[in-house]
Amino acid sequence: MNTKYNFHKLPENKSEYEEWMKTLARQELESNKSDVVTCICGLLYEIKYLYRCYFCGLWLCPACAKKHFGERPKGKYTYKEYFKENKRC
Numbered sequence: 001m002n003t004k005y006n007f008h009k010l011p012e013n014k015s016e017y018e019e020w021m022k023t024l025a026r027q028e029l030e031s032n033k034s035d036v037v038t039c040i041c042g043l044l045y046e047i048k049y050l051y052r053c054y055f056c057g058l059w060l061c062p063a064c065a066k067k068h069f070g071e072r073p074k075g076k077y078t079y080k081e082y083f084k085e086n087k088r089c
């Protein structure tokens, strides 16, 4: 992992807890002031492109969200099946 933030690791000590609190407070401030928020990776994004974690409350860009939430679960019926069925129309 090439970021400072350990993805979805629960704070285990005071300094980790404070780090999480600081990040949360900074993002809260940014989202109140404007619609641009800094992701945990340090990049700025418009809030409409970010995902908020239900558990820790952090805003995440698509790349970080993938690492934070894990791979998207696959259903039995996907785009592939749909495409196969509708190809001949």
Ligand SMILES: [Zn+2]
Binding pocket: 039, 040, 041, 042, 043, 060, 061, 062, 063, 064, 065
């Ligand atoms: Zn990010």
Ligand SMILES: [Zn+2]
Binding pocket: 008, 053, 054, 055, 056, 057, 058, 068
């Ligand atoms: Zn989280």
